[in-house]
Amino acid sequence: AAAKAQKVNNAFVNTAFGGFSWSGKATIAATLVPPRRGPAPAYRDLSPTEPNVQETSGRSGAVQTFQDLLKSPNDERLFEFYATSQPALIDTSGKVRQIGTPAIYDEFSPSPDGKYFLISRIERPFSYLFPFSRFPKKVEIWDSAGKAVFTLASIPLQDNIPVQGVPLGPRSYDWIPTEAASLIWVEALDGGNPRNKAAHRDKMMRLSAPFSGSPAELLKIENRYQGRAFGEKDGLMIFYDFDRDSRHRRMFATDYRSPSSAKMISDLNVSDRYNDIGNPVTKQLPDGGSVIRQNGDHIFLS
Numbered sequence: 001a002a003a004k005a006q007k008v009n010n011a012f013v014n015t016a017f018g019g020f021s022w023s024g025k026a027t028i029a030a031t032l033v034p035p036r037r038g039p040a041p042a043y044r045d046l047s048p049t050e051p052n053v054q055e056t057s058g059r060s061g062a063v064q065t066f067q068d069l070l071k072s073p074n075d076e077r078l079f080e081f082y083a084t085s086q087p088a089l090i091d092t093s094g095k096v097r098q099i100g101t102p103a104i105y106d107e108f109s110p111s112p113d114g115k116y117f118l119i120s121r122i123e124r125p126f127s128y129l130f131p132f133s134r135f136p137k138k139v140e141i142w143d144s145a146g147k148a149v150f151t152l153a154s155i156p157l158q159d160n161i162p163v164q165g166v167p168l169g170p171r172s173y174d175w176i177p178t179e180a181a182s183l184i185w186v187e188a189l190d191g192g193n194p195r196n197k198a199a200h201r202d203k204m205m206r207l208s209a210p211f212s213g214s215p216a217e218l219l220k221i222e223n224r225y226q227g228r229a230f231g232e233k234d235g236l237m238i239f240y241d242f243d244r245d246s247r248h249r250r251m252f253a254t255d256y257r258s259p260s261s262a263k264m265i266s267d268l269n270v271s272d273r274y275n276d277i278g279n280p281v282t283k284q285l286p287d288g289g290s291v292i293r294q295n296g297d298h299i300f301l302s
Contacts, residue, residue, distance in 0.1 A: 008094030011035075014085035017106040022288040024114030026092050031085035034102045041077040064163070066131050076126050080104065083132075087119070087146070099146035106137070109174070111181035112287055116149070116209060117142040118175060118183065127157055134158040139173065141183065141211050150211035152185065162193040164244055166224070170205070176256075177230055177289035181209035184218070184256075186225045194224065194244045201225070204239070204259075219259040223250070229280055230256070231299070232291040238280055238299075247271065278302045 012033040013019050020030035070076055087099045087108045099117070107120035123136045136157050141150040153170045161167055166188050173185035184206050190198035200220035207215040223241035226249060230237050237256040242249045249270050254262035266277050278301035280292040292299055 008092070009090070009096060011088070011090065011096055014083075016083045016085070017104075018108065020090075021110060022286075023089060023110035023117075025286070027114065028090045029108060029110045029117065030088055030090055031105050031108050032088050032096070034084060034086045037081070037084065037102070040081050041074065043078065044072075044074045063129060063159075066129075069131060070126055070128050079126065079132070083122070087117070099144075100142065106132070107139075111175050111209070112177060112285075112289060113180035114287075115144055116181045116211075117144075117146075118173065125157065127159065130157070130159060134161075139170065150207070152183070162195065164194050166192045166202075168192050172225065172227075175289075176206075177285060177291050178232065179208070183207050183211075184228075186221075189220065202241075204228075206256075218256060219254070219262065229282065229290075229292050231294050232283065232285075233294055236292060236294065236299075238292060242270075251277075 011030075014031050014033045018031060020028045023029040070079060083104045084102050085105055085108075086102045087105060089097045089099060091097075100119070104122040105119055106122055107118060109118040111117070119140050119142055121138045121140075122132060123138060126132075126135055134157065137153075137155045139152040139155065140148045141152065143149050152173060155167065155169060158167050168188055168191070170185040170187055173183060176182040176184050184204065186202050186204055188201065189203055190196045190201045194201075200222055202221040202225040204218040204221065204225070205215045206218050207213065221239070221241050223243040226240040226242045228237055228239040235255040235257040237254055237259070239252050239254070239262075240249055241252075247270050248267055250264055250268075251266035252262045252264050268275055268277075281300035281302050282290045283293045284290055
């Protein structure tokens, strides 16, 4: 092949929470190391010199045990320094156009048409009891200039999620890969608590550009939502739910444009690997998105 890789600029990609992805046909969306972030905070001796006193808020709740957590104000400064990034667009000539301001972005995802961005920004206060995935965050849709056009969620510190439960509010948010700019996400209908009785535990929501209307409910899910994938045509969507008590995972197929006719194609205990029919085979789109490979009315499983 005649093609040759070459360095396009001196920007450094911050891969703490991702890296880069295609935005359109000739632009890369990336989170960069801020160009003027300065020297790193000093790494201080972690040997304790005084008691570590922590106070509860008075609320009761189950607390899991996690490893490798922040333990001190110095840890907080180091985390903030190394995790902070600057969203930017880089064209094929290497020109960098910054979008928004530096912050701790754990998601910077362009819409398939490259005109909008799904961003998730971690905010203070940080926690010494939970990993960064539980920290407060703001989830927004930005336009190409970096202006917020829709706020999907303002998520507080997730310090009271039930055991085997899920947080309240939007979660599992992502772009529909076969549409220009349509966002899809899931919300709990049972308070996020698997012990609560509920006819449906989750619902799937959708909102399309210009993100000025009200979100539409696509479907309700009987058990806990466990993932989805879209086909390359005909509105195909495969989604999964999971029942904690029976430990059964079900696979459904539907046309997400009119999902009332969802058809169950698998119902299997998660420990029964011998009868597992597998997962849909996917293919990559030119913009980097992933869809289920289709052959007429058929899909492949592996």
